[in-house]
Amino acid sequence: MSSAATDLLPALRRYLAIGQGPFSEVLGVSRVQLNQAERGVRPLPVAGRLRLAAVLAALPPAVLTALALGTEPPTPPAPAPAPAPGPLAVRAQQLRRELHRLDAELAARREAARRGRARLALLQTPAAPDLLGPGARLLRLEASQWTDAEAQAVLRLLEARRAGLLHELSLLEA
Structure with missing residues (x-):
């Protein structure tokens, strides 16, 4: 040199x-x-x-x-723009959005079930029918819609859906 x-x-x-x-x-x-x-x-x-x-x-x-x-060299070319996210990255974004939505729905359903159980427990007390009168029947109906077998099945299905989405996301991010 x-x-x-x-x-x-x-x-x-x-x-x-x-x-x-x-x-x-x-x-x-x-x-x-x-x-x-x-x-x-x-x-x-x-x-x-x-x-x-x-x-x-x-x-x-x-x-x-x-x-x-000793002259000014040509300007280096600008770097290529970042590539658009591939289909797997797009899918991972979709999964994150769906998980966020699902988490909010699960939280709302769990809270409603907790309130329903609390209402049913209140209605189990011996003094409840006398204190609540005709409103006791309405409370029981509202509480049962969040605590009955159908509501529990929906909750379990949503939890299974969430687990599946988390698994798919973990595979995409691996």
């Missing part, structure tokens, strides 16, 4: 927008060695020159020419 290549070091670092510390790590030399090479005090060690040659070989010819002539 000629000293002409090491003369490119400051321009190359400006083009790559990289400081001496990180670039010295790329070249496998100390920051002091890179600084000395840039100032022309001491050449880069052989290993550093070999890595610099690899970096220069990876650059487009127009950039190398501009760096060698």
Whole structure:
């Protein structure tokens, strides 16, 4: 590697927008060695020159020419936009939304069942029919709609659905 290549070091670092510390790590030399090479005090060690040659070989010819002539190199191309999420990522998003909705529904049904059990327990007391009068029948009907076998079956089905969605999501995220 000629000293002409090491003369490119400051321009190359400006083009790559990289400081001496990180670039010295790329070249496998100390920051002091890179600084000395840039100032022309001491050449880069052989290993550093070999890595610099690899970096220069990876650059487009127009950039190398501009760096060698001391002119402004062409602007590097903008990075490609992030790819749209694939079908599995879309499905994982759908699962998370459905789980959120399902969790809210389960919480509401569990709370309604808890209130229904509390009402039924109140109606079991000996004084309840006298205290509540005709309202006792209405309380029993409302409470039973959240605690009867059908309500419990719906709750178990929703919990099974939730477990299935969680399992599918865990497979997608693995």
